[in-house]
Amino acid sequence: MVFPRLHIITDSLDVVRAVVGLGPVAIQIRVKSSSRLAYELALAALPLCRTAGALCLIDDRVEVALAVGADGVHVGSSDLPVSVARRLLGPTAVVGGTCRDLADIRRAVADGASYVGLGPVFATSTKDGLPPPMGPAVAGAAAAAAPEIPVIAIGGITVDRVPELRTYGVAVVSAIAADPVGATTSFLKALS
Numbered sequence: 195m196v197f198p199r200l201h202i203i204t205d206s207l208d209v210v211r212a213v214v215g216l217g218p219v220a221i222q223i224r225v226k227s228s229s230r231l232a233y234e235l236a237l238a239a240l241p242l243c244r245t246a247g248a249l250c251l252i253d254d255r256v257e258v259a260l261a262v263g264a265d266g267v268h269v270g271s272s273d274l275p276v277s278v279a280r281r282l283l284g285p286t287a288v289v290g291g292t293c294r295d296l297a298d299i300r301r302a303v304a305d306g307a308s309y310v311g312l313g314p315v316f317a318t319s320t321k322d323g324l325p326p327p328m329g330p331a332v333a334g335a336a337a338a339a340a341p342e343i344p345v346i347a348i349g350g351i352t353v354d355r356v357p358e359l360r361t362y363g364v365a366v367v368s369a370i371a372a373d374p375v376g377a378t379t380s381f382l383k384a385l386s
Contacts, residue, residue: 314349
C-alpha cells in the first residue's frame with residue numbers, strides 16, 4: 195500500500211463511514227477525553243478502515259492502538275516518545291510523530307518514525323497552546339531537507355492552500371468535519 199497523502203483526524207464514526215472508500219486516506223482517531231472512548235471509537239472504525247483499505251491510526255494513545263490492533267499511532271510532543279511507541283508496537287507498525295522543525299524531524303527519523311506531522315503550518319483554532327505558524331515555505335524547506343520519510347503538513351490546512359505546500363501530504367481536522375465527502379474528494383484531487 196502506498197502511504198496515504200491525506201490524513202483525516204476525527205473523533206466521529208460518521209466521518210469515518212463517509213470518507214473511507216473515497217480514495218487513499220489515513221484515518222487518525224483522536225479522542226481527547228478518555229482512553230475508553232478512544233478505544234470504543236477505534237474498535238468501531240477499524241473494520242470500516244480495513245474493508246476500505248484505509249490506514250487506521252490512533253492519536254496519542256499507544257495502549258488503544260495495541261488493544262484494537264490498529265495500523266499504528268501518532269504521538270505528540272507530550273506523549274510517549276517515538277522510540278518507545280516503536281518499541282511497544284513493533285517494527286511493522288506505523289508510528290508518526292509531531293515535529294515543529296527540522297531538528298525534530300531528524301530526531302523522529304532516528305527514533306524510528308514512519309512519518310512526521312509538521313506544524314502548525316498555518317494558524318489554527320483546532321488546538322490550544324501551539325507555537326506560531328511556520329508558514330508553507332519553512333514547512334516545505336524542512337520536508338525537502340528530510341526526504342527519508344513522508345512529512346505531513348498540519349495546522350490550518352484547506353484545499354486552497356494545498357498548492358502552496360511542498361510536503362508529502364496533509365492532515366486535516368476541521369476542513370473535513372462540515373462536508374466529509376465533498377472535502378475529502380477535493381483534498382484527494384488537490385493532492386493527486
